[in-house]
Amino acid sequence: MTSLGASIAVPEAIEAASQILPQFVEIGALQKYASRVIAEVCESEAGFVTASCSAGLTIAVAGTMTGPDLGAVERLPDTSRLKNEVLIQTGHLINYGAPVDQAIRISGARIVPVGQSTTGRRYQLESAITESTAAAVFVISHHAVQYGLIQLDEFIEVCHARNVPVIVDAASEYDLRRFLALGADICLYSAHKFMGGITAGIVVGKREHVRHAYLQNIGIGRGMKVGKEGILATAATLQAWVKRDHAADRQRQNANLVCWQDAVAGFAGIRTEILPDPTGNPLSRLRVSVDPAQAKVTAWELADLLSQAERPVIVRDDEIDQGYFEMDPCNVRDNETDIVAKTLRTAIATAATQSTHKPTPVHERRNRNAAALLNWPE
Numbered sequence: 001m002t003s004l005g006a007s008i009a010v011p012e013a014i015e016a017a018s019q020i021l022p023q024f025v026e027i028g029a030l031q032k033y034a035s036r037v038i039a040e041v042c043e044s045e046a047g048f049v050t051a052s053c054s055a056g057l058t059i060a061v062a063g064t065m066t067g068p069d070l071g072a073v074e075r076l077p078d079t080s081r082l083k084n085e086v087l088i089q090t091g092h093l094i095n096y097g098a099p100v101d102q103a104i105r106i107s108g109a110r111i112v113p114v115g116q117s118t119t120g121r122r123y124q125l126e127s128a129i130t131e132s133t134a135a136a137v138f139v140i141s142h143h144a145v146q147y148g149l150i151q152l153d154e155f156i157e158v159c160h161a162r163n164v165p166v167i168v169d170a171a172s173e174y175d176l177r178r179f180l181a182l183g184a185d186i187c188l189y190s191a192h193k194f195m196g197g198i199t200a201g202i203v204v205g206k207r208e209h210v211r212h213a214y215l216q217n218i219g220i221g222r223g224m225k226v227g228k229e230g231i232l233a234t235a236a237t238l239q240a241w242v243k244r245d246h247a248a249d250r251q252r253q254n255a256n257l258v259c260w261q262d263a264v265a266g267f268a269g270i271r272t273e274i275l276p277d278p279t280g281n282p283l284s285r286l287r288v289s290v291d292p293a294q295a296k297v298t299a300w301e302l303a304d305l306l307s308q309a310e311r312p313v314i315v316r317d318d319e320i321d322q323g324y325f326e327m328d329p330c331n332v333r334d335n336e337t338d339i340v341a342k343t344l345r346t347a348i349a350t351a352a353t354q355s356t357h358k359p360t361p362v363h364e365r366r367n368r369n370a371a372a373l374l375n376w377p378e
């Protein structure tokens with residue numbers, strides 16, 4: 001989503017940003033106000049706004065290493081005199097556009113992976129904790145392995161038994177309370193994803209831990225600073241989020257999915273399924289599976305056709321090598337539902353008229369993205 005501008009901002013966020021941009025403010029006081037709003041909405045003790053969830057992860061980890069020592073804050077990423085090991089399950093070592101372990105490592109922390117890609121066991125976590133353990137990070141994401149790993153409640157139980165603080169990366173989760181209620185010391189969210197804020201990250205949790213993360217603003221957090229507009233807009237976004245009619249949103253989204261499903265019904269080699277979000281967000285998506293022998297197009301070629309349409313349709317392509325992509329019903333305006341349906345139908349129909357089809361290997365598409373980056377700005 002980041003490469004698409006993250007989100008369509010809600011009016012409350014835009015209003016708040018434009019109201020504060022022409023003024024001076026005391027940032028400390030503004031962050032104090034944000035702390036009250038965040039704490040109330042998330043039913044926790046304190047919070048603040050930073051540049052992004054990724055920034056939040058870096059400075060939250062940093063805070064667990066420095067504590068209240070301002071000298072240590074200034075010495076980072078030198079952690080030679082600090083506890084500096086951070087535990088994370090191997091199945092959580094994802095890439096959300098950048099590697100999650102890098103966001104942790106740039107604080108100066110050392111990553112200690114726990115378990116294997118699809119295996120996480122209590123004994124592995126217990127055995128990984130040492131005198132040098134500063135924190136443990138738990139990632140909630142559709143990119144993470146969804147089975148075979150230690151669940152959050154047991155993860156917290158094991159860590160807290162040894163006084164290891166737990167940081168939860170919940171960047172894209174709708175639930176702003178559950179992980180903190182389970183005992184997480186710090187929870188991190190993106191303001192600009194499902195909530196529709198402007199680009200920012202939310203750090204929330206227990207007062208001391210949040211304060212120690214906040215201190216990093218005079219250290220490594222400086223390069224991750226958020227502007228006054230991001231702070232106020234995030235507070236406004238949270239207030240709008242709790243007032244939103246989520247049931248009505250869901251109904252509208254489900255109607256989009258059914259519309260798109262109907263649009264492709266009957267095409268040879270195209271199969272659709274409405275699937276719930278893998279991490280339990282109250283949201284479904286349309287999975288479009290493509291049999292290239294019948295449809296005369298591969299899933300990745302179809303995704304490219306959609307992205308090259310006059311009104312580009314960008315699909316979720318994380319698992320496209322499996323022969324399918326997913327369509328997200330969020331952030332689609334009412335008048336856009338039919339445009340998406342028509343674009344989808346046209347692309348599939350055009351492919352079907354080809355007399356022959358020679359599939360392109362999926363790696364070509366993936367490598368093309370890296371090549372495009374290396375060629376930027378041309």
Ligand SMILES: *Cc1c(COP(=O)(O)O)cnc(C)c1O
Nearest residue numbers: 052053054096141169171172190
């Ligand atoms: C998107 C995402 C991030 C990064 O969030 P930003 O606010 O864009 O920095 C971190 N972790 C997970 C699990 C994500 O999905």
